[in-house]
Amino acid sequence: MTDLLKTPILYSFRRCPYCIRAHMALKYAELKIELRSVELSNLPAEALAVSPHATVPSLVIGEHEYIDESWDIMKWALQQNDPEHWMGENQQFLQEAEMLVETNDFSFKEDLDQYKYADRYPQHPARVYRERGEEFLQELEEMLQQQVFLLAPQITVADVAVFPFIRQFALVDKPWFDAAPYPRLQHWLVAMSGTSWFQDAFRKREIWQSGATDSLL
Numbered sequence: 364m365t366d367l368l369k370t371p372i373l374y375s376f377r378r379c380p381y382c383i384r385a386h387m388a389l390k391y392a393e394l395k396i397e398l399r400s401v402e403l404s405n406l407p408a409e410a411l412a413v414s415p416h417a418t419v420p421s422l423v424i425g426e427h428e429y430i431d432e433s434w435d436i437m438k439w440a441l442q443q444n445d446p447e448h449w450m451g452e453n454q455q456f457l458q459e460a461e462m463l464v465e466t467n468d469f470s471f472k473e474d475l476d477q478y479k480y481a482d483r484y485p486q487h488p489a490r491v492y493r494e495r496g497e498e499f500l501q502e503l504e505e506m507l508q509q510q511v512f513l514l515a516p517q518i519t520v521a522d523v524a525v526f527p528f529i530r531q532f533a534l535v536d537k538p539w540f541d542a543a544p545y546p547r548l549q550h551w552l553v554a555m556s557g558t559s560w561f562q563d564a565f566r567k568r569e570i571w572q573s574g575a576t577d578s579l580l
């Protein structure tokens with residue numbers, strides 16, 4: 364068994380949607396975490412050492428123990444502390460959230476990247492990639508017709524897990540998104556963007572340098 368760190372370390376890139384959701388969950392869980400803000404183009408050796416795929420986020424929790432998948436970091440955070448029951452009283456939201464994360468992280472993320480960087484995918488105009496992504500927007504819109512957040516009348520883990528990706532999709536062409544037939548989703552996006560957890564995750568910070576003093580999340 365490895366020694367657990369008293370203060371886990373999060374390597375994170377401010378604009379990365381995976382990092383944003385991990386950061387939001389850690390902040391919400393009120394955990395003491397050391398935040399090392401890094402740049403994707405220049406990942407320090409310390410970050411690479413705790414990410415076999417050279418990606419962020421990565422959360423170092425022990426001498427030789429780390430979590431390098433954002434969804435796993437979210438679940439780890441909520442297992443430590445879940446004050447407003449983002450997972451539900453009996454973790455009943457977790458399974459449904461898993462299914463949304465699956466769609467979000469694989470098919471929707473691919474549509475998002477192709478829409479966002481459509482010039483790199485000249486086989487189709489951006490509109491085609493956007494229409495593919497809209498299948499997920501439509502699914503979320505229908506869920507939001509039942510209640511204000513995706514799975515419940517209050518925020519759950521599902522909202523936080525998909526929000527940074529929907530935000531990116533909306534920002535590719537904000538006038539289009541604002542005029543699109545997704546009123547509930549538009550409202551939800553404003554609400555999620557206004558949370559203190561997102562505001563904190565998206566705050567600009569100094570880029571961490573090896574040997575720099577700790578800054579807490």
Ligand SMILES: N[C@@H](CCC(=O)N[C@@H](CS)C(=O)NCC(=O)O)C(=O)O
Pocket residue numbers: 376378379380381382403417418419420431432433434
């Ligand atoms: N499945 C990973 C994906 C993380 C990921 O792909 N992060 C991107 C940044 S948004 C990354 O680090 N890319 C490496 C690069 O572009 O060099 C997770 O959920 O944490």
